[in-house]
Amino acid sequence: MKKFLIPIMVSAIALLLVLATGAANQGPRFGLPLQCPLGQNCFVLLYSDRDPSPNEVDFGCGRMTYDGHTGTDFAIPDERVMAQGVPAIAAADGKVLRVRDGVEDRQSTGLGDPNVKGKECGNGVVIDHGQGWQTQYCHLRQNSVVVKSGDRVKTGTKLGLVGQSGLATFPHVHFEPRFEGKPVDPFLGVNPPSGCKVSGKSMWQSNLAYVPTGIVNAGFVDREPKIKEAEKGSIANAKLSSDSAALIFWVRSYGVLKGDRQSLKIIAPDRSIFASDDRTLEKPNRILFTYAGKRNRAKLLSGKWRGEYKLTRDGKLLIDTSREVEVR
């Protein structure tokens, strides 16, 4: 009998160890790393890359990531919103380990940009949560970091403002949890299998779902718009009058795929359709800049004009949004 007892005890201890480490491995539960209700004026643009090969896939089997991306990018619409100031906040209780500030906010040319070599994170904060867990927050706005090494923080404590410093091609906070130095995808928890649609354990406090596509920003303008203007936010609230030379409705949508059906429409105050554009997209795009409209031959009707944008994938309506503008 005795010779069976020892292996049983050994396996019981091993099981307890597995359970104990398992519990510790699950780590903290994270709040959002920025002070903004998701889907209103902020959204997840890029997820972690789940493909170990030089290809890329996000956990929802989409392409909202890039090869080797190890964090989650919470984006805001444009540089105008960035200038207004959106707080980046601690996602869990902990102690500030290190900070960097002073890196300027400017749109990077992307991977390999020599201007940000060695400071890809830009202005950033690293928080230690104990038991091997840390979180990193990158690309904060220049001179906005309000915590210092050694500070105790709680979930929601302001760290700085969302910016565009370091290797950033749009204003956002790159949020990266790590366990024992290794990046963890917060949508899946520790050590999920690679690839997408795999089972994992979300580390978010709230039920953060995968959002494959959506709107970055949209608006009206009285001339042909430039993508740079949309990125800066300078055409976000353009003023229009009945003498405006043209009326254009522009949209930036994210996560579009080849084969998606897109429809843009401008509806006049008398409900007539002023301009429309329907098309099947020919290639995928992380952020698509698109617009429809026309020059005015007569004075524009004064009153409320409406722009509608719809995106349909495999017969399913994924984006259905509109914007209104007052023409005086």
Ligand SMILES: [Zn+2]
């Ligand atoms: Zn990122």
